[in-house]
Amino acid sequence: MGFRLVTWNVNSLRLRIDLVERIVSEMAPDVLCLQEIKVDDPLFPLDACRALGFEHVAFHGMKSYNGVAVLSRHRIHSVRTPSWCGKDDRRHLIAELDDGLQIHCLYVPAGGDIPDPDQNPKFAHKLAFLRELTAWMATEIRPEQKVILAGDFNVAPLVNDVWSHKQLLSVVSHTPVEVEALTALQNSVPFVDAVRHFVPDTEKLFTWWSYRSPDWTRNDRGRRLDHIWVTPALKDSLRATLVAREARAWPQPSDHVPVMVDFDL
DNA sequence: ATGGTGGTCGCACCA
Secondary structure (H helix, E strand, O other): OEEEEEEEEOOOOOOOHHHHHHHHHHHOOOEEEEEOOOOOHHHOOHHHHHHOOOOEEEEEOOOOOOOEEEEEOOOOOEEEOOOEOOEOOOOEEEEEOHHHOEEEEEEOOOOOOOOOOOOOHHHHHHHHHHHHHHHHHHHHOOOOOOEEEEEEOOOOOOHHHEOOHHHHOOOOOOOHHHHHHHHHHHHOOOOEEOOOOOOOOOOOOOOEEOOOOOOOOOOOOEEOOEEEEEOHHHHHHEEEEEEOHHHHHOOOOOOEOOEEEEEEO
16 A cells, blocks of 8 residues: 655644645645644644545644644544653654554754753753653664654754754754764664665755745755654655655745655555 | 744744
8 A cells, every 4th residue: 555654844834724735735645744833722723634635633732832733544543642851842643543553743842052951951851852752762662563753853863964064063953962862762663764765875855944044045055854764664665755845935935844755555 | 134923013932
C-alpha cells in the first residue's frame, strides 16, 4: 500500500488554512503532521480539515503558542499526548493507525538566542526536552515496531543542513551540544533519517528560511530543521522524499516548508 | 531585523 506522509510547521493553522488546502491538493498526503498550530482545542478548525478529506483528525493545541495536529485519511484508533519537562506546552502527539503504525508529531523547543543553558532557560529547556524524549524512546520504542517521528525538531544536525556550518556553529539550532542531543535521540532506537536516506549528506538541503531576511532566495541562507525519521522496521518501505521548497514563496508563507516521505507499506 | 498572537490599538512575547 502506498502511503504518503507530509510534515509542516504551519505557524498558525487558522491563518494558513488555505495553504494547508494547497498542500493537500498538490501533494495529496495520506497523513499530514502539523506543528505550531497556535490554536486552542475548542477553536480547532475541524470541519475545514474534514473538508480536505481527512476523516480522522487528532489535535493537541493551546492559545498562541505551540500545538500539534495529525490529519489522516486512515483511521486513528488511539491518541496520546505526552508532556515533557513538566510543562503542558503541547509539543507531542502520538497517533496509532492500523497495522501498528505509530506516528509521532513533534515540535521541539526552539531554544531562544543564547546557546548556553546557564544563561538561557529556553536553551536549557530544549536540551532537557531532547534528553527526556531520548530516555523515553529508548525504553518505549523497539526497532521492530513501525514508528514514524515527524516534525520541527529545531536542530539542523549535518554540515549540509545549514548554509554555513562554520558560521552557524554557535547559532542555536546547529551548536555541537544540540546536535549531540539530537543524535542521541536518533540513536535511542535507532531511527533512520528518511530524508537523508535519499538525499546524500554532501548535498545542501533546507526546510526553513528566516522571516528576517529581506529576500530568502538571495543567498539561500536556510537550515534543515524539519525531519522525518523511521524505525528500522520501516526502512525497506521507504520509496521517495520531497522538500516542497516552493512553498516558501507562496503568499503569506510559513517560514518552514512541507517535507514529504513516500512509503510502500 | 520579519512575522504571528493576544491585549489593547502600541506592545510584549515567541519563533
